[in-house]
Amino acid sequence: MVEAVETTTLEEKPNGFPGVKVEVYVRPGDARRALKQEVLEGLCNTPKELSPKWLYDERGSQLFDDITRLPEYYPTRREREILLAHAGDVARLSGATTLIELGSGTSEKTRLLLDAMEEAGQLSRFVPFDVSESFLRRAAGTLAREYPGISVHAVVGDFEHHLNRLPQGGRRLVAFLGGTIGNLKPAQRARFLAELSSGLRPGDGLLLGTDLIKDRERLYAAYNDSAGVTAEFNRNVLRVLNRELGADFDPNGFEHFAPFDEHNRWVEMRLVSRREQTVWMQSLKRRVDFAAGEVLRTEVSCKFEQHRVEAELDAAGLGLAAWWTDEAGDFALSLALKRG
Structure with missing residues (x-):
C-alpha cells in the first residue's frame, strides 16, 4: 500500500526560482506508537534495550549539542575539519547536482x-531528511x-x-554524517546500506x-565526560518514557x-540500576522490574577501520x-559511488 503524503509549498521564490516543498511520511502519533512497541519488546524482556532515537527529544537534542562542544568529545570537530579541507573534492568527485542529507539536524x-x-556551479537541489516535521x-x-x-x-x-521516498532526478549525493551509522549494529547497517543503495542510480x-x-x-x-553532560543526556531517555508513557522512572536511580x-x-551506552526497583508504565499497563546492577542499553556507537568500511x-x-x-x-569521511 502506498502511504499518503502531504506535499506543501512553503514559499514561492521570486524571479522564477523554485519553491520549497515538504513531504511528510511520519504522522502525528507514529512516534508514540513506535515507542510503545519498542518498550514492550525492549524493556519487558532481558537484556533490556532501547533504540538511541528516543534520546533525542528537544531537551536531549540540546544536551547532545552541548556534548559536541565538550573538550573530550572530538567527532564533531574532526568531521568539520575534514569537510573544511575536502568539501571541494567531494563536489568534484561526486559530480552531484542534488545533495540529500539524512538526519539533517541544523x-x-x-x-x-x-x-x-x-x-562549482553544479548545485540545483537540497533534500534535508529528518524525523522532526516542525524542525525540518x-x-x-x-x-x-x-x-x-x-x-x-x-x-x-x-x-x-522511508529511504525509498528519497526524491529521484539528477545526480544525487546522500550525506550521512556525524558517525550516526555507528548507532546501527552490523546486521542493521547491512540492511540500511543495501536499501539505500537499491534506490541509487549508477x-x-x-x-x-x-x-x-x-x-x-x-x-x-568521550562518552563519560567529566562534566556529566553525557550522563544527563543518557538519563534523559527515562524522562521521555515518563512523559510519553506515563512511567514513573526515577532518573537518579x-x-x-x-x-x-x-x-x-563499539562503545555501549548503559543505564545501570542503582538498586532493585519497579517501574510502572501507565499507558501500557505494565510494570518493569530492575535488579540492582541491571543494565538498560540505550545506544551503541560502533568504531571502524578503513578496510571494514570499504x-x-x-x-x-x-x-x-x-x-x-x-x-x-x-574520524573519516568516505565517498562511495553506486556501481553500474
Whole structure:
C-alpha cells in the first residue's frame, strides 16, 4: 500500500526560482506508537534495550549539542575539519547536482558541502531528511533563503523506514554524517546500506562519516565526560518514557556508564540500576522490574577501520572512491559511488 503524503509549498521564490516543498511520511502519533512497541519488546524482556532515537527529544537534542562542544568529545570537530579541507573534492568527485542529507539536524556542517557544490556551479537541489516535521520546516525555509538559486525538497521520514521516498532526478549525493551509522549494529547497517543503495542510480554517491578505532582511554573519556553532560543526556531517555508513557522512572536511580566493548568494537551506552526497583508504565499497563546492577542499553556507537568500511560499502554495491581523515586520524569521511 502506498502511504499518503502531504506535499506543501512553503514559499514561492521570486524571479522564477523554485519553491520549497515538504513531504511528510511520519504522522502525528507514529512516534508514540513506535515507542510503545519498542518498550514492550525492549524493556519487558532481558537484556533490556532501547533504540538511541528516543534520546533525542528537544531537551536531549540540546544536551547532545552541548556534548559536541565538550573538550573530550572530538567527532564533531574532526568531521568539520575534514569537510573544511575536502568539501571541494567531494563536489568534484561526486559530480552531484542534488545533495540529500539524512538526519539533517541544523545542517551546519552540510553548509560546507552546499557552498562547495554551489561554487562549482553544479548545485540545483537540497533534500534535508529528518524525523522532526516542525524542525525540518523551519530549517527548510532558512536554507531556501540562504541559497536562493536552488530548490529545497524536505522529507519528513525515518531513515529506517522511508529511504525509498528519497526524491529521484539528477545526480544525487546522500550525506550521512556525524558517525550516526555507528548507532546501527552490523546486521542493521547491512540492511540500511543495501536499501539505500537499491534506490541509487549508477554514479549517485554516498558521503559517510565514521568514527575510527583509537586509544581506549580517549574513547572512554568521550562518552563519560567529566562534566556529566553525557550522563544527563543518557538519563534523559527515562524522562521521555515518563512523559510519553506515563512511567514513573526515577532518573537518579540509574547510573550512566559507557564502556568500550572489545568484541563488538563499539562503545555501549548503559543505564545501570542503582538498586532493585519497579517501574510502572501507565499507558501500557505494565510494570518493569530492575535488579540492582541491571543494565538498560540505550545506544551503541560502533568504531571502524578503513578496510571494514570499504567491505561493507562494497557488499551494498557501493565502490569506495575517496577516503579522508582529519590530521589526527580520529574520524573519516568516505565517498562511495553506486556501481553500474
